[in-house]
Amino acid sequence: MKRARIPVILLIALTLVAMLPATSDYRVSSQQVVKNAILEYNAQVALGQISHSGKRQLVSGGAINTYLEATGRVAAAVATRTAAPFSRAVEPGSGSITRRTLGCANVFHGQFNNIRVNQDCSFRRQAEEFIAINPTDPNNLVAGQNDSVIGFNHCGIDFSFDRGKTWGTMVPPFWQFQLPDGHTADAASDPAVTFDSRGNAYFTCIIFDVAAAANGIVVAKSNAAFGGSFFHSPRVQAFQEFRAVPLGVVASDNNPSIFNDKEFINADRSLTSPKRDNVYVTWTRFTDTNSPIYFSQSTNGGDTWSAGVEISGANAAICTIGSGGPNPNACDQDQGSWPFSAPDGTIYVVFGNANTPLFGINQVVIVSCPPAANCALAASWTAPVKIADLVGTHPIAFAPNAAGCPVGRQCLPPNGYRAPEFTSITGLVDPTNPSRVFVTWADFRNGGAPCNTLNFATSAPPCDNDVFIAVSTNGGATWGAARRITPAGSAQWQPWSAIGPGGEIYVAYYDRKYGDCEFTGCNDITLSVSKDRGVTFHHFRITTASMPNLVVANNPVQAGFLGDYMGIDADKFGAVIVWGDTRGRGGTVEEDIYFARFP
Helix, strand or coil, X not given: CCCCCCCHHHHHXXXXXXXXXXXXXXXXXXXXXXXXXXXXHHHHHHCCCCCCCCCCCCCCHHHHHHXXXXXXXXHHHHHCCCCXXXXXXXXXXXXXXXXXXXXXXXXXXXXXXXXXXXXXXXXXXXXXXXXXXXXXXXXXXXXXXXXXXXXXXXXXXXXXXXXXXXXXXXXXXXXXXXXXXXXXXXXXXEEEEEECCCCCEEEEEEXXXXXXXXXXXXXXXXXXXXXXXXXXXXXXXCCHHHCCCCCEEEEEECCCCCEXXXXXXXXXXXXXXXXXXXXXXXXXXXXXXXXXXXXXXXCCCCCCCCCCEECCCXXXXXXXXXXXXXXXXXXXXXXXXXXXXXXXXXXXXXXXXXXXXXXXXXXXXXXXXXXXXXXXXXXXXCCCEEEEEEECCCCECCCCCCCCCCCCCEECCCCCCECCCXXXXXXXXXXXXXXXXXXXXXXXXXXXXXXXXXXHHHCCCCCCCEEEXXXXXXXXXXXXXXXXXXXXXXXXXXXXEEECCCCCEEEEEEECXXXXXXXXXXXXXXXXXXXXXXXCCEEEECCCCCECCXXXXXXXXXXXXXXXXXXXXXXXXXXXXXXXXXECHHHCEEEEEEEEEEC
């Protein structure tokens, strides 16, 4: 009896199929259609296809812009605007390009030199920035930003060994990490970086599939010897510096009804803390009904991470409506968490919450975990405490507009940039008195006519949006009244804060008070400095010239997004600041990251 022969061509085909890797599109293509429901909902809001109301929070702008682009709908959004040719008019005071690195460097000279951080020579967007100072070497800085240099929105890393005079730049090693659907991630957003007390750096982003459900939060490490010049696997192993995997995994999901968003990272740098060099990540875990704050920690240098636990808790006195869970007093309509620690090891997390009865009248809330407790357990965290109202009654875009303000988002005309009161809340502990805790934020409580119609189309400047500080002298148990840092009559938004070793407070923010910017939409960066624990502030203009307004007419691709936060850190020498700047190369109006030192 003869055996049937398999044709040679078929044998070759079967062999090739067998050789396909498990992560190939051939094996997982059936999962491509399972889109993330959270991203899809936000995209339809941005396109004006559905209305968004109530207390439900929205996903960060970087993730949504990426999703719109990836699903071929950013063109639809732009087409409804009054787009004009890309402007190349030379901006006054744009300066000349100086070659300082292997990229396209630039410096705007002034009292505080404005130094370009990212070295991308294209006109792709860089925005939403972060910075950290190495506590063992003040000359060593690491920054990060949303970065489109390799397509879509990813995360970029920048490093300096001369306190910011010159910079190198790269992308993190996140693209070998396999999501639970078998894919590597298409995109990333919301970069954050920290150093531990020994000079090891940790970098994190949210990573996700743009057309599928999978998403997660991962962490890469740069050992102290490298100073952030490259990042590698946190796992201690042979030839660690040559390995990108395994990464530290904070969260990883493949559920269309879950999206992990707006993660921030911080390490306990205190030499006296019982939790020295623990690394913490907090983030917003979006579901179909709510968005609580989650926490995870690593006690072994970023290698492994505790299971995420919900820490936003419940409080019947302050969280009264809008809960999506079984507890009617859960504080679970949240966004914009920020973790920070005290010298004794206490961990604080501050965030914005919307479980409140009035539209636009939300609240700044804080929770904490004591030094002796295991913070990986939800039961170790205190009940949430209200710090102050968070007033978000500034204008909302209900339709596409020439300023570029995304539909469903709140902006301060004539700018189309979001005024993200939820995602620019930060907290500090006074190192000279650990019982003294500071929190800063911006809101619209002083806003009035003609900027208070709630409708972006019928509102106009001046828009009195302000930056505030509140102080607790008993470890966050109770809080003093909110105090305004900024002057009345103009818009200041998106603050970020840092504290020096002597208790000096530094707060940087976008500012329209210079020249006619309140009415034309140009803006600057101001740094407010307090040497008396937040009682009085002195103000310094950091930008050498005002940044032009980024709108549909001069850049329809980047209009409408300047990020949800900016970056600042401080040490005994002062503060270092990074921000998204629209003074583009060659006189264009486009977004890059700039840096300045104070003093």
